[in-house]
Each structure stands twice: as C-alpha cells, then as structure tokens.
Amino acid sequence: MADVAFTPDQAAGRPARTLAGPVGxxxxxxxxxxxxxxxxxxxxxxxxxxxxxxxxxxxxxxGMPEIRMxxxxxxxxxxxxxxxxxAWAEACTGLNCDGLSRGFWNSVAIVVPSTVLSIAVASVNGxxxxxxxxxxxxxxxxxxxxxxxxxxxxxxxxxxVILREIGLMGSVWGLVLVHTVFGMxxxxxxxxxxxxxxxxxxxxxxxxxxAGFWGIFLRVLVPMSLPIFAVxxxxxxxxxWNDFLFGVIYTKPDTYPMTVQLNNIVNxxxxxxxxxxxxxxxxxxxxxxxxxxxxxxxxxxxxIAAGAVKG
Amino acid sequence: MSTRRPSSLLRNPMAKLAAVPMxxxxxxxxxxxxxxxxxxxxxxxKLLPRANFDGFAxxxxxxxxxxxxxxxxxxxxxxxxxxxxSLTLGFVFAALxxxxxxxxxxxxxxxxxxxxxxxxxxxxxxxxILNPDLGIQGxxxxxxxxxFAFDPLNSPGLVMVALLMAGLWQGTGLVTVIMxxxxxxxxxxxxxxxxxxxxPAWKTYLLVVVPILRPVxxxxxxxxxxxxxxxxxxxxxxxxxxxxxxxxxxxxxxYDYMFANQNLGQGFAASTMMLLAxxxxxxxxxxxxxxxxxxx
Numbered sequence: 211m212a213d214v215a216f217t218p219d220q221a222a223g224r225p226a227r228t229l230a231g232p233v234g235x236x237x238x239x240x241x242x243x244x245x246x247x248x249x250x251x252x253x254x255x256x257x258x259x260x261x262x263x264x265x266x267x268x269x270x271x272x273g274m275p276e277i278r279m280x281x282x283x284x285x286x287x288x289x290x291x292x293x294x295x296x297a298w299a300e301a302c303t304g305l306n307c308d309g310l311s312r313g314f315w316n317s318v319a320i321v322v323p324s325t326v327l328s329i330a331v332a333s334v335n336g337x338x339x340x341x342x343x344x345x346x347x348x349x350x351x352x353x354x355x356x357x358x359x360x361x362x363x364x365x366x367x368x369x370x371v372i373l374r375e376i377g378l379m380g381s382v383w384g385l386v387l388v389h390t391v392f393g394m395x396x397x398x399x400x401x402x403x404x405x406x407x408x409x410x411x412x413x414x415x416x417x418x419x420x421a422g423f424w425g426i427f428l429r430v431l432v433p434m435s436l437p438i439f440a441v442x443x444x445x446x447x448x449x450x451w452n453d454f455l456f457g458v459i460y461t462k463p464d465t466y467p468m469t470v471q472l473n474n475i476v477n478x479x480x481x482x483x484x485x486x487x488x489x490x491x492x493x494x495x496x497x498x499x500x501x502x503x504x505x506x507x508x509x510x511x512x513x514i515a516a517g518a519v520k521g
Numbered sequence: 522m523s524t525r526r527p528s529s530l531l532r533n534p535m536a537k538l539a540a541v542p543m544x545x546x547x548x549x550x551x552x553x554x555x556x557x558x559x560x561x562x563x564x565x566x567k568l569l570p571r572a573n574f575d576g577f578a579x580x581x582x583x584x585x586x587x588x589x590x591x592x593x594x595x596x597x598x599x600x601x602x603x604x605x606x607s608l609t610l611g612f613v614f615a616a617l618x619x620x621x622x623x624x625x626x627x628x629x630x631x632x633x634x635x636x637x638x639x640x641x642x643x644x645x646x647x648x649x650i651l652n653p654d655l656g657i658q659g660x661x662x663x664x665x666x667x668x669f670a671f672d673p674l675n676s677p678g679l680v681m682v683a684l685l686m687a688g689l690w691q692g693t694g695l696v697t698v699i700m701x702x703x704x705x706x707x708x709x710x711x712x713x714x715x716x717x718x719x720x721p722a723w724k725t726y727l728l729v730v731v732p733i734l735r736p737v738x739x740x741x742x743x744x745x746x747x748x749x750x751x752x753x754x755x756x757x758x759x760x761x762x763x764x765x766x767x768x769x770x771x772x773x774x775x776y777d778y779m780f781a782n783q784n785l786g787q788g789f790a791a792s793t794m795m796l797l798a799x800x801x802x803x804x805x806x807x808x809x810x811x812x813x814x815x816x817x
Contacts, residue, residue: 252618280663363788455754469639485652
C-alpha cells in the first residue's frame with residue numbers, strides 16, 4: 211500500500227487534477243473508534259442516571275408478591291396501578307390515613323402564595339436597586355447577598371420566636387413568609403442583573419413622559435421582562451416544592467408539605483413496608499418539579515445559570 | 522452618581538417603601554437572627570431560650586460529644602469527596618458533551634433531571650435501590666453470586682458511599698451544565714493551535730482549558746460548597762444518620778437538639794460553629810473575588 215501515492219486519476223493514466231480537493235478514502239476508522247468511546251461513556255453515564263427513575267416507575271407498577279420474589283430492575287409481569295391509588299388516597303402518616311393527596315394540596319397552598327409574594331417583592335426590589343438607588347441601598351443589597359451564605363440552621367430558631375410573636379407559627383402563611391425571606395437574595399439578584407442590563411434611556415424616557423415609580427415598573431419594565439419572570443417562577447416553584455427543612459419546622463402535621471409527608475410515610479417504622487406504594491408516593495412527589503423541568507427546558511437551565519452568576 | 526441625586530429621607534418615598542422587605546430581611550433576619558443565636562449559644566437554654574449566661578459551657582459539651590465530632594468528620598469526608606468528584610465528573614461529562622455529538626440535549630437532560638428533584642425523593646429512591654434484600658445486593662445474590670456483599674446502608678464504613686452515590690447523582694448535572702457553558706466560551710483557535718502543534722486533547726484540556734475556566738471552577742466550588750453545608754434532607758431520607766453515628770451531619774445535630782431533644786443551647790452552639798466554618802471559607806473567597814475588583 212505504501213507505494214500507491216497516486217490519485218485515482220493518475221492511476222488511470224490521466225493528468226492529476228490538483229485543485230479537485232481531497233481524494234482517497236475518508237480517514238473514517240480512527241474517528242469512529244473515538245466516537246464509539248465517547249458515545250459508550252455517555253451511554254454508561256446515562257444508564258446510571260436513568261436507573262433510579264426506571265426503578266421507581268417499575269417498582270410502583272408491581273404488586274408486593276412480585277417485588278419480594280425478584281429483581282428490582284425487571285419490568286412488572288403484571289402491571290397494577292393499585293400502589294398509585296393507595297399512595298395518593300390511603301397511605302397513612304400518624305393518625306391521618308388520607309394519603310399523599312393531603313400533602314400535595316398543602317404544597318400547592320404553600321407554593322402558590324410563596325412564589326407570587328417572593329417574586330413580587332424581589333422584582334420591585336431589584337427595580338428599586340437599579341433605577342432608584344438611595345443612600346445605603348447597595349449596603350443592604352450586599353448584606354442580602356452575603357446572607358445567602360449563612361447556614362439556615364443559624365436563623366431557624368429565632369424565626370420560630372418571631373413567628374410565635376406574630377401568631378403565624380405552624381400556619382401556611384408563616385411558611386410563606388419564610389420562603390419569601392430566604393428566596394429574596396437569589397431572586398433579587400436575578401431581577402437586579404436583568405434590569406441593569408436594560409438600556410437606561412428606556413427609564414429616562416418614561417420619566418420624561420411623567421411616569422412614576424409604579425408606572426415605569428408596571429407599564430414599561432414588567433411587559434418586557436416576562437422571560438425573567440418565568441425563570442424566577444421556575445426557580446421558586448421547584449425550590450419551594452422540594453423544601454423539607456422549613457416545612458418540617460414551621461408547619462404542623464395537618465399542614466405538612468408533600469416532601470415532609472412523603473418522608474413520614476416511607477421512613478415510618480410501623481407496619482409492613484410496602485415498597486411499591488413508597489415508590490409510587492416518591493414518584494408522585496417528584497412529578498411536579500420533574501414536569502416543570504421537562505416543559506421549561508432551556509429556561510430551567512437559565513435559572514440555574516442565574517444562580518451561578520455572581521453579583 | 523450619588524452627588525447628582527442628593528438623598529434625603531423624603532425623596533422617592535416609593536422606592537424606599539419598596540426596599541423595606543429587603544432592609545428588614547437583611548437586618549432583622551440575616552444579621553439580627555444570626556446574632557441572636559450566637560448570643561444565646563452562651564446560655565444554658567433548654568426547652569425555651571433563657572438569657573442565663575453560662576460562658577463556653579455549651580461549646581465544651583459540644584466538642585466532647587462523640588456525635589458532634591462524628592458529624593464534623595462525616596461532613597468533612599463527604600465535602601472533600603463531593604467537591605473532588607463532582608468537579609472531575611462535571612468537567613469530564615462537559616468535555617464529552619462538547620465533542621459535537623448527536624443528541625447533546627438528550628444527554629444533558631438526563632444528567633440534569635435529578636437536580637429538579639427534592640433530596641427526599643433522591644434519598645428514598647437510593648434507599649430502595651440499596652436495600653440489602655431486594656436491591657442491588659439481593660439481585661446479584663439471586664443471580665448466583667451468593668457471597669456478593671454491598672450493603673452500604675447498614676455498614677458504618679460504607680454508609681458515606683451511599684450518600685455520595687445519591688448526592689453525586691443529584692448534583693453532578695448542575696456542575697456539568699456550568700462547565701459546558703464555560704467550555705462553549707473557550708476560543709476555537711486554542712483547539713486549532715494545539716492540533717497544529719500535535720498536543721493530545723487531554724493535555725490541552727488539563728494545561729490550557731482548565732486554567733482558562735478558573736472562574737467557572739470557582740463558581741462551581743461556591744455552589745457545591747453551599748450545598749455541602751446544607752446537607753440535611755438527604756441524610757434524613759437516605760440513612761437517618763445511621764448506622765449508629767456513621768452518617769450524622771452538623772445540620773442534623775442542630776435540628777435534633779433544637780426540636781427533638783429540647784436542648785436549645787446545644788443547638789445554638791452547634792449552629793454557631795457552622796456559621797464560623799462558613800465565615801472562615803467565605804470571607805477569604807469574597808476578599809479574593811470582589812476585593813480587587815472594586816476599582817471605581
């Protein structure tokens with residue numbers, strides 16, 4: 211093979227066409243081996259990453275006898291939705307036996323006002339920080355950002371005292387307040403950075419036209435900031451839905467959010483463990499943030515990136 | 522800026538009203554509540570906070586508690602391994618995804634989806650997969666390898682492996698996405714130059730790309746670090762701190778002493794130690810990152 215330095219044209223006795231571009235077989239084999247390795251590695255990684263989801267779904271569709279016999283990775287021989295029904299409507303936590311549905315509706319009742327309130331407060335706040343600076347505003351903002359690094363454990367008890375004083379301890383509204391406070395650093399940062407990236411002329415023109423603090427915000431800035439509101443919503447809904455620590459501290463068993471109730475159902479030591487019901491309950495709890503993640507796609511990633519952006 | 526707008530308390534009252542929640546959060550919650558806890562960590566509060574000062578007694582008790590020492594050690598092991606592994610894995614995954622592959626979005630979605638889940642969900646799934654009788658161990662044994670043993674949830678020496686498996690499953694996607702965004706910002710010419718010089722790709726990554734991505738690494742370290750300090754939900758759901766004290770962590774110590782053992786003083790002292798640890802890490806980082814940047 212070494213002496214075949216000819217192009218096909220030369221081999222056929224024709225003069226070489228020097229400008230005809232690359233000739234000969236494409237150097238395929240080397241690239242393919244590398245590609246195979248890359249796809250192989252990514253395939254293995256995906257397998258590990260998908261495994262828990264697979265196990266969760268499969269276990270939740272099996273009956274207990276089949277689970278005791280066998281292989282947790284195998285698909286069900288006989289598909290049953292009974293575990294889902296039981297997890298949703300009958301599973302017991304302590305005295306209540308009305309299933310995870312209670313926690314689900316509690317979580318909805320917590321997430322909706324928390325998300326609305328925290329975004330309303332933080333967006334106005336970010337706007338004030340960019341366009342209506344006052345003496346000390348940057349100082350408070352810096353404290354707010356550094357506050358995000360303080361471990362929650364340092365502040366949880368004094369907040370219990372405060373909530374008791376104002377009569378909100380154990381209620382959903384107390385928890386809403388806590389989520390609004392602890393969501394403030396990141397959401398304020400998000401809006402501040404976004405509003406700062408808008409041209410200042412916009413703000414000035416609106417002022418010249420006689421618009422005031424709220425007029426500029428509501429009629430000029432909000433309509434053009436819808437994507438960032440969506441990012442903030444995704445961030446807050448998933449974050450608050452997934453919270454466990456604040457839920458377990460600031461609410462009572464009757465108002466426990468879904469994550470707390472789920473943990474109580476699965477990790478309760480009484481009775482026979484029903485793994486299929488447990489996995490159905492786990493899956494149901496994960497379904498809300500998971501659907502938000504799958505539907506929102508790029509915006510979710512943008513929310514994460516916003517969390518990664520430094521002030 | 523500020524000279525143009527001479528500020529008085531009455532100027533722009535709406536802007537100040539809008540900033541009230543931020544001011545209250547910053548001063549009352551972040552500063553006020555933290556100081557309150559630090560002050561009360563020097564008292565002998567039990568069921569209720571009492572201003573009966575007791576010097577460093579709570580701290581003496583804390584550091585002679587075997588459970589607290591185990592908690593700190595566990596968190597240190599978990600923290601160091603999580604940091605190393607998620608940076609390494611995140612970078613490798615990002616580099617793999619950056620090879621102009623087909624279906625990049627699918628792979629990225631698969632690696633990132635656990636990040637959307639609650640730590641409780643993550644902990645419970647892995648608890649089930651690692652179940653000694655019906656999970657991986659039971660399955661391998663049923664397949665014929667009778668002596669196979671992998672039961673991290675019931676072996677004190679291995680339980681941190683279980684936490685790492687679950688924690689990395691949940692958190693590596695975030696690092697991957699951040700690293701991938703960083704890699705996309707690397708100048709294409711660097712790759713051309715290194716190919717012309719015949720430098721192998723791994724060497725280019727290690728010696729050229731990693732140093733360029735320093736800010737991305739710093740961001741990742743901060744995010745991973747913040748997650749490590751918070752480690753609580755995952756432990757509650759996956760191991761409950763056991764077996765024995767083998768997977769206890771400081772955040773759980775604080776919660777248990779404040780809300781279950783009715784020993785507030787211990788909880789305050791432990792949480793003050795957590796605050797101190799964070800300050801020791803955050804202050805030098807803040808000085809390095811922001812200290813030099815404030816030119817004007």
